[in-house]
């Protein structure tokens with residue numbers, strides 16, 4: 001891949017305890033492009049935390065290699081690794097702030113560790129706290145802030161050393177839905193404005209849908225499926241993906257329950273980048289004299305792209321099917337026959 005910031009090569013992680021050996025990750029190959037937001041989703045115990053902690057080697061692989069900017073960081077000294085880690089920010093589920101320090105001091109802390117002079121780190125921290133919208137709270141203590149505000153401090157702190165990569169370990173799991181959206185909005189903004197690559201792990205497809213460009217679904221320590229979020233949402237291939245989508249209200253298969261009483265063909269139309277296919281349906285129905293009834297429909301937005309997917313029953317003369325397919329293909333609408 002051109003522009004890969006991260007490349008994992010055949011990563012295995014085995015935990016050995018007294019009475020058993022557990023394969024937390026088995027043969028993970030993965031590339032993450034610079035400037036993207038990459039989501040890792042899976043059920044509890046699938047291996048997400050182990051995987052994200054591999055990216056800064058907080059967790060060392062039992063086998064395999066981790067490359068950042070094509071440099072193998074499994075083969076460098078601890079001192080070099082510390083420098084690499086300074087350029088990787090990390091945001092945690094429970095914020096991990098220093099409770100006895102003010103908001104300002106929390107953000108200054110990593111800068112002090114990096115050896116930045118006092119005045120400079122003060123100015124940089126003020127600038128970062130303004131970026132995350134906390135200018136009015138810099139002298140407060142973490143306990144005086146809401147969960148969302150504490151996470152904003154966590155994000156400002158993670159950005160302190162101008163990282164190239166931001167790792168978010170369930171960054172919104174402890175927050176209510178509204179606060180989750182505002183934190184996701186902040187992360188998307190940071191990605192866009194500062195060009196920082198973000199890797200996040202989550203249990204929720206809604207998080208993936210809101211801000212990610214690419215997604216990997218992991219199951220039992222392996223990658224079940226991986227790709228562009230739009231493709232994975234619209235054409236899930238693996239049963240874990242389908243189950244996770246269905247839990248977040250995206251059920252691509254409910255049309256099957258209606259299919260018994262339907263005459264004619266069943267087709268599926270998928271479109272991206274246009275808000276609604278309604279005018280196309282009216283036009284084709286009029287021009288080709290076909291009756292279309294909607295068995296299932298979903299319209300929405302994935303990140304910034306509107307999309308729709310409609311399952312239709314077509315009542316028509318046999319000779320009209322070919323022009324019908326041609327019409328949609330000509331409109332950049334994907335046309336699939338689900339039942340001939």
Ligand SMILES: Nc1ncnc2c1ncn2[C@@H]1O[C@H](COP(=O)(O)OP(=O)(O)OP(=O)(O)O)[C@@H](O)[C@H]1O
Pocket residue numbers: 015016022023024042043044045046047048049050051
């Ligand atoms: N230090 C450890 N020692 C032994 N087993 C571990 C250790 N860390 C993780 N595991 C095991 O490895 C597997 C993967 O764990 P991991 O925490 O990566 O999953 P996860 O997908 O992040 O789960 P969750 O969503 O619940 O956090 C689990 O079976 C877990 O019990």
